[in-house]
Amino acid sequence: MHEFALLTPTVLLLSVGFMVILICRLTRVSPIIGFLLAGLVLGPHGMGLIHDTETTHLLAELGVVFLLFDIGLHFSTKSAWSMRRDLFGLAPMQMLITGVILASTMKFIFGMSGDFALLTGFALALSSTAVVMQIIGDLRQNESPVGKSAKAMLIFQDTLAIFLLIFADTVGSNETELAHLVLTTLLKTIIAIILVVALGKYVLTPLLRLVTRYNDPEMFTVLGLVIVMVTAAMTDYAGLSLTLGAFLAGMVLAETPFRILLQNELRPFRSLLMAFFFISTGMMLEPAIIIANGDVVLSLLLLILSVKAAVIGALIFISRRPAHHAIQLAFFLAQGSEFAFVIFSMAAVSAGMGSAISQQLISAVALSMLVTPIFSGIAYRWSLNICQSLKGITNVSIYDNSPVNKQPVFIVGMNEVGKTLARAFREHNISYIAIEHDRNRFLEATAAGYVVAYGNPGDLRFWNTLGADNARAVCVASPRYEITKEISPVIQKLYPRLKRYVAVNDSDEAQRFMALGTIPFHNKGAPPGLEMACFLLSEFGVSHSAIEDFQEEEHGAYLEIHPDPVLDERYEEQGEELPVNN
Template identity: 30%
Template sequence: MTGSEVAHHGLNLVTPLVFLGAAVFAVPLFRMFKLGAVIGYLAAGVAVGPYGLRLIDDPASVLTLAELGVVLLLFIIGLELKPSRLWAMRRDIAGFGLSQVVLCGGILAGVAMLAGLTWQGAVIAGAGLALSSTAFAAPLIGDRNELASPYGQRAFSILLLQDLAIVPLLALVALWSPVTAHAGSTSGWFTGLEMIAAVTSVVVMGGYVLNPMFKLLAKSGASEIMTAAALLVVLGAAALMQVAGLSMAMGAFLAGVLLAESRFRHELEANIEPFRGLLLGLFFIAVGMGIDLGLVASNAAMILGMVLGLMIAKTALIFALARATGSNWRDALKIGTVLSQGGEFAFVLFAAAVSGGILHAESSAILTAVVTFSLAFTPLAFAIAQRVATPGASAIRNADFSTATGNALVIGFGRFGQVIAQILLLRGVDVTIIDHRVDAIDAAARYGMKIHYGDGSRLDILKAAGAGKAELICVCVDDAEVALKIVDFCRVQFPMAKLMVRSADRNQSLVLAGRDVDYHIRETFESAVKLGERALAALGAADSVVGDLIKEFRQRDMERFNRQLSEGVYAGAELLNKKSAFEPTQ
């Protein structure tokens, strides 16, 4: 191999190295500032692209490969959509979700036509802006443990419909594209038959061939073959749809839905996930590379106005729809703001529209910038809505603890705290319960229970709730760091109270063992032991044998626990050895 050939082969590694380096640097940085991975990928693309450092001059050269990330994402979405799950959410999906996409998309398309776009381009632009970001909205709700709340479920229903909507929207781009229309000489009828045949083929293969194929391959015991087969199914379905003139994403989505009930679903998802994450990140980087900073700067005022207009319009429209379909105003406001941004699928749709000749590159760049900045503003908008929507915000934050006279204090009223509180109440114990989640307080109030609003990690709240007079303090919060902070406060400030703590796992129990708590328990340990006990009995083991085995298991587990505690070799050991920030110096 000549020197020039070596140099040429060496240069082939520059592009992936640039992508990986940009992603590794930008994504953690943006996540640290609560801006999300999508913004990080886009910023990385801007930085390395032709309008930034010019490390890569041709975004189109990587966009084709990057689009496979979208294909794999649609496959995984399909895998999650079990018919039973769809049926349970059918009203919100078909009613609330579809109404949101149609209403928002229609109004935004009208505005786009007034701005000078063709009717096809306006429809695609309006539909793209009507979609929200699952990658942004779901974590924002999840960070507050509100995905299971009424507004969280309704917001997720809209996101689910939007994820489904991208499939027909991409198909619409393919049908309207003048590029596709002039690429061949086949008649419209023949093209339609090709599309029907392609969809039918995927459905038949998914229903009758894929499960037996995966069953046969699983017997080989070669995990890499299962990974190869999963990729073959996704890319094969995508290629078949592409040949028929439909979107690759639609084929992958159909394959996923058809395998949603398969017993191989979880393995398929695990095999696809690493490729999906990397290729989807690559897609966002490629989109970022196409953002013309000069164009954005020269149209900064217009883009900012479009961002604010988009977020206000979507919030107002979704708020009105939510109220009309049964949500209270607080939930409606939170749904509206958490879905007020443009979504990651808008990038997919706009890129496809540019490739298909439906949108001009300049229009797509401006729309992409609008979506990007709307993503960046979403956390602030949602935080404001949370503050406004908190019922009696000022009253709650200055909550009246005059009735908090219990000799037992339960901090956290989740699934664990609820059981503890009910047991204590059955005994007639006077219990004071505090929680910072408004939904939990409202739910408890419907059953006649009094929950005080308050953040248990704040010393003033603990004192106001009567921790100084309590005989027993039960820490039942989900967050391990918050639990440890409460433990440190209680150990120093309320040393006379018995302190009992819920532990998420073994590592947290090891940390708590060094904090001198009176009792701690791993939340899943006892239930798992009980199930193991019943499993032995179900297999025919005598009661005495089961008892001896369980006793031996507990003894061995305790020995391992004590050994780990003495050696300090476990995740979080530094917390145990670190002096508490709340412990007075000796």
């Protein structure tokens, strides 16, 4: 019985997690809300079925560890360079402005000393990587421009959070002790980075090569788990953070050919442990404190959401990006962070600012996570309404303010093939204009950040308006044979040098389109359109290594959403909606 008692928290968490996912699927509610509410209702401040123990704390923390490892797998030095505008520009400005505003407000409202106010302000300026990545995944915006901007900001915040945790350990110390600890921590961090990089290059990569020879999935899964746990334990032992080691290990292994395999093998563990994290977060909500201090908690909640949304939205708008980008990112990133729980729960921090204030801040951050999926849904629908107003605009320079090449590639159709092509051109600074006649697809693609014009591609006047004279090529992602057959002679006459590429489903369709003077590509692949995209990048002078990097990145992102291509094909054949991973 004693052994089973030790397993009880895990068994309960697993059972609750399954029921929440099932209910949320049936009701089409975000699982994040379900997990948070389950933790609130079943936790120590609700029915008391799940208790706040070391086991639940560890499971929740491991969820964040695996999430940071997965983010590290997406964060190679090459991807960092492609994100440089947001990673080294937008993200630092957001943290600085938001942190200063919230710190000043904390000092004014609660009369905190300068160091505690500064710590609180910057802790509240962080956003929840777990919540935001879940929302982006649900909307299938992982690799879209909006999704990549959010990911860049989260990576910067998570890196800064490590130093905030160090600052929290020393808050209230004198300046000499603080300076000494900061220097010591910086030195430890540099040593940790060097050790993890060396470990990845000289130990883990050869070991992964050895394991792949045996083609044994179980060995690879076990090795993946060992890598995450050992690297996290190394940095924790050094007095840094579990998440730092996991993130560094993921970043090192992102440069190897084993990244996709590791993502696929460890995905179930990450998803399961993230569910535990959200349930554990819900357990931290104390209805008694919220009710007794309702005015303070709600004021803090509104303060966090409004300040962060206003600052993020303003910075994105100032950077001359479309309004629907600003709205989505502002609401997606407005909540508090999981790191805030850790900081406000520290004994020194809680004692310094007062346990009552600490609990009120924790409650406000937890509530901000709870309402984020709701507000994000509202923001997404709002951005779709803004995109609706763009339907009549054919001057695409309004959308794309920084094309490197003024000769655009035209993409006809923004299905999965069209989005793959758009990402390929965007990543390699090739200007493009997408054309979509389907209203829903136009709104969805525009809201995700793609450059799309709404109109009928069969109308030659529309092509003239968009400037087809200067186009480098036309890529038809969703071809309609009868329309193509009708307008092909006219296009060949008006634009004799314009190459036309088309995505087809089978060999018979390829033969028919070849007869019209187009170059066909089969749209099978992961993701669809990848073969055409890589060919065109080569045609436009992109280096072979850059194309290989893009191909690997796209393939990995596709498998993250569609881990079972055979299952995906079965759903498509039956005309059912593909399930989204959570």
